[in-house]
Amino acid sequence: MSLRHSYTLIAPFYDALVAPFTIDMRRRSLASLPLAAQSEVLLIGIGSGLDLPLLPRGPRYTGLDLTPAMLSRARRKAQALGLDIRLDQGDARTLPYPDAAFDAVALHLILAVTPHPERVLKEAARVLRPGGQMVILDKFLRPRQKAPLRRLLSPVLGSFATRTNVVFEEALAQTPELCLLSDRPALAGGWFRHLVLRKTGP
Numbered sequence: 001m002s003l004r005h006s007y008t009l010i011a012p013f014y015d016a017l018v019a020p021f022t023i024d025m026r027r028r029s030l031a032s033l034p035l036a037a038q039s040e041v042l043l044i045g046i047g048s049g050l051d052l053p054l055l056p057r058g059p060r061y062t063g064l065d066l067t068p069a070m071l072s073r074a075r076r077k078a079q080a081l082g083l084d085i086r087l088d089q090g091d092a093r094t095l096p097y098p099d100a101a102f103d104a105v106a107l108h109l110i111l112a113v114t115p116h117p118e119r120v121l122k123e124a125a126r127v128l129r130p131g132g133q134m135v136i137l138d139k140f141l142r143p144r145q146k147a148p149l150r151r152l153l154s155p156v157l158g159s160f161a162t163r164t165n166v167v168f169e170e171a172l173a174q175t176p177e178l179c180l181l182s183d184r185p186a187l188a189g190g191w192f193r194h195l196v197l198r199k200t201g202p
């Protein structure tokens with residue numbers, strides 16, 4: 001089953017399953033983005049739009065997701081909130097935006113979902129302007145962490161929902177233009193982490 005297919009099936013239940021245990025860490029993650037009025041902000045893998053009620057007014061927002069059923073929920077939330085956001089269907093591995101188009105990028109619960117986190121991170125860095133910031137919220141293993149159950153279950157869980165064996169440092173090593181500013185535990189004893197990065201460059 002493709003991820004697009006499984007998230008189409010999950011979409012009606014997603015908020016009830018995920019919202020309660022993620023609201024606090026979402027709020028903390030978004031608060032760490034320096035968002036000025038007129039900033040261009042991209043939310044990659046925006047899903048059903050659980051971040052939308054937490055976004056400050058002023059910046060210009062764009063959200064992208066692979067799954068139309070998730071995007072239509074995000075669209076309804078934006079309308080109910082009166083939030084102006086451009087929503088695009090697309091693949092995070094090949095973002096349909098020019099280089100350096102955004103001042104800030106949020107990757108909430110998407111890097112560990114995709115089978116190619118290193119490609120998604122590289123694309124996110126490409127569309128971020130030099131000096132721009134990125135926040136990441138997700139579950140990652142540490143380098144050389146054993147976690148046998150998570151490694152065993154990952155191929156099955158990853159085929160329809162999320163991987164549980166992604167090592168963030170391995171993806172980051174392939175994107176040297178990103179500089180890690182902070183790395184804090186977000187939930188579940190540090191399995192979920194809140195990372196803030198800046199794109200270096202001229």
Ligand SMILES: C[S@@+](CC[C@H](N)C(=O)[O-])C[C@H]1O[C@@H](n2cnc3c(N)ncnc32)[C@H](O)[C@@H]1O
Nearest residue numbers: 007045046047050065066067070091092108109
């Ligand atoms: C676990 S949900 C997270 C949604 C949202 N960011 C949140 O924090 O609630 C993962 C989302 O990633 C989307 N997704 C999976 N693979 C993708 C890809 N290659 N490109 C864009 N979105 C993708 C799914 O459709 C789903 O909406």
